[in-house]
Amino acid sequence: MERLNVLALSGSLRTDSYNRKALQIAKRFASEWGANVTEVDLRELDLPIYDGDIEAKGFPESVLKIKSAVEAVEVLLIASPEYNHSISGALKNAIDWLSRGDNSLNGKIAAVFGASAGGFGTVRAQPHLRQILEALNVLILPQPQLFIKTAHEAFDSDGSLKDKKTEERLKKLVHQTLEIASKLAQK
Amino acid sequence: MERLNVLALSGSLRTDSYNRKALQIAKRFASEWGANVTEVDLRELDLPIYDGDIEAKGFPESVLKIKSAVEAVEVLLIASPEYNHSISGALKNAIDWLSRGDNSLNGKIAAVFGASAGGFGTVRAQPHLRQILEALNVLILPQPQLFIKTAHEAFDSDGSLKDKKTEERLKKLVHQTLEIASKLAQK
Numbered sequence: 001m002e003r004l005n006v007l008a009l010s011g012s013l014r015t016d017s018y019n020r021k022a023l024q025i026a027k028r029f030a031s032e033w034g035a036n037v038t039e040v041d042l043r044e045l046d047l048p049i050y051d052g053d054i055e056a057k058g059f060p061e062s063v064l065k066i067k068s069a070v071e072a073v074e075v076l077l078i079a080s081p082e083y084n085h086s087i088s089g090a091l092k093n094a095i096d097w098l099s100r101g102d103n104s105l106n107g108k109i110a111a112v113f114g115a116s117a118g119g120f121g122t123v124r125a126q127p128h129l130r131q132i133l134e135a136l137n138v139l140i141l142p143q144p145q146l147f148i149k150t151a152h153e154a155f156d157s158d159g160s161l162k163d164k165k166t167e168e169r170l171k172k173l174v175h176q177t178l179e180i181a182s183k184l185a186q187k
Numbered sequence: 188m189e190r191l192n193v194l195a196l197s198g199s200l201r202t203d204s205y206n207r208k209a210l211q212i213a214k215r216f217a218s219e220w221g222a223n224v225t226e227v228d229l230r231e232l233d234l235p236i237y238d239g240d241i242e243a244k245g246f247p248e249s250v251l252k253i254k255s256a257v258e259a260v261e262v263l264l265i266a267s268p269e270y271n272h273s274i275s276g277a278l279k280n281a282i283d284w285l286s287r288g289d290n291s292l293n294g295k296i297a298a299v300f301g302a303s304a305g306g307f308g309t310v311r312a313q314p315h316l317r318q319i320l321e322a323l324n325v326l327i328l329p330q331p332q333l334f335i336k337t338a339h340e341a342f343d344s345d346g347s348l349k350d351k352k353t354e355e356r357l358k359k360l361v362h363q364t365l366e367i368a369s370k371l372a373q374k
Binding site: 048051127130133142143186 | 314318322324325326329332367373
């Protein structure tokens with residue numbers, strides 16, 4: 001079959017974001033598996049905050065860009081931080097735009113994971129993210145789930161995860177998601 | 188490929204339960220699709236409430252029975268009522284037993300839905316059910332989701348749903364789940 005197309009997305013924007021770092025590892029695993037991998041950077045993209053009055057005038061360029069980027073792939077890799085027990089406003093706003101007009105997320109398959117400096121590693125945000133994405137018909141594997149805790153100590157200077165078991169789990173998450181996506185893409 | 192095996196389960200026990208009724212419709216759709224369908228009746232089964240001291244003496248006969256019934260199938264149909272904003276203790280207790288020893292639910296695919304007499308149709312219980320089942324590596328399609336509200340008025344005397352759109356949605360839920368299960372069962 002043809003190669004799977006994957007879009008990677010971090011819900012946290014700062015340059016040294018742990019989720020950006022984890023996402024780079026996930027992207028590498030997806031490439032090694034044999035997928036075409038691209039990334040959309042929410043900071044660079046600079047989406048407006050969703051506003052029905054903006055939408056009424058037509059989708060802004062940045063919205064069209066992320067909608068077509070998502071529509072062009074079968075699989076999403078989403079790294080989400082946890083802000084106040086849920087996902088970031090940045091990520092929620094991107095999802096809200098993606099859901100407008102034709103739901104660009106419809107039928108996608110996603111691998112979701114997250115990193116936080118605290119001791120729970122986004123364990124409260126991820127059920128929210130799953131529930132939101134399920135509302136938009138995105139399939140997410142039940143397991144493995146991945147929570148990178150004490151993320152300020154989790155990465156080596158080369159960007160890899162110090163704990164090789166966690167890295168292995170991230171690899172499993174990405175590869176299993178791609179394998180399922182590949183099976184479901186069969187006619 | 189071989190026929191898929193399906194196990195149906197209602198989280199509500201009373202004879203005239205709306206969830207039992209909805210489950211019978213779902214079973215019919217699964218049979219029509221071509222699956223082997225059986226049901227486990229939690230009232231007849233009469234599982235003890237989970238107790239680590241009982242477990243330490245070995246699984247009771249009823250627990251072994253439901254564990255092997257689940258292990259023998261690829262797909263579950265689960266109708267869940269909503270009690271106090273979550274799933275019933277009956278259903279949670281069954282899941283708790285199934286998770287003990289080897290997790291009997293591991294790798295299963297489930298179609299979940301629910302009925303309630305209120306105006307929300309189990310919309311608060313179902314995210315709980317999904318989160319619990321995901322913890323046990325059960326795959327559930329993101330959509331369609333099905334909430335049968337005002338269930339005391341929803342069924343005809345022959346057990347069918349009065350609203351044919353809702354019945355069609357239940358059919359879609361069952362058939363799509365079986366189609367995905369069938370694709371994933373391919374080598």
